[in-house]
Amino acid sequence: MQRIASSVVSLLGLTALGLVPGFTHAGGPAPEHFLDSSSMILEIRYCECQATEPDGSPSELRPEFLERSHLLRVGLADEGRGYASSPELTIGFKLTPLPESPGAFDFSFAGRYASGNQSSTGSGEVLLSADQWINLFGSNREGGQGTQFSDVAVRLIEVGDS
Numbered sequence: 001m002q003r004i005a006s007s008v009v010s011l012l013g014l015t016a017l018g019l020v021p022g023f024t025h026a027g028g029p030a031p032e033h034f035l036d037s038s039s040m041i042l043e044i045r046y047c048e049c050q051a052t053e054p055d056g057s058p059s060e061l062r063p064e065f066l067e068r069s070h071l072l073r074v075g076l077a078d079e080g081r082g083y084a085s086s087p088e089l090t091i092g093f094k095l096t097p098l099p100e101s102p103g104a105f106d107f108s109f110a111g112r113y114a115s116g117n118q119s120s121t122g123s124g125e126v127l128l129s130a131d132q133w134i135n136l137f138g139s140n141r142e143g144g145q146g147t148q149f150s151d152v153a154v155r156l157i158e159v160g161d162s
Helices: 002-019 063-068
Strands: 040-047 070-076 081-085 089-097 104-115 118-129 134-143 146-158
Touching (some): 040 063, 040 081, 040 089, 070 081, 070 089, 089 146, 104 134, 118 146
Antiparallel strands (some): 040 070, 081 089, 118 134
């Protein structure tokens, strides 16, 4: 009888611990643990809204875009190649530091953004400076409610800046 009661108590205890994930996984590393201090993060913003003014620079994003857009952060490994995906956005890229210009990178990319009834694709190569947004690609379409926009922008930041 004692052995049966002990087994039941042990089984109930293990079941209770399994129902509370914090107990079984306490003390695990934070996601940032996997980045070192020299790592860079690529921030990708995308939205069904206009990123820049028609006559503005591709690095001068509209405040409305920064407020409304979705943000996806991607930690970069030493080799500088990457791929990121969400339900609406898919982008592959290669980031190459420019030795003659510290803090500047050659950014090659190919991406697709689809939301609602519009989609846009873009590919190319741009100069990316640390902590500076750049509008990569997007689309605009005339509809019954006026012009509808979708845009994708990126910037590169250091781990400590996020």
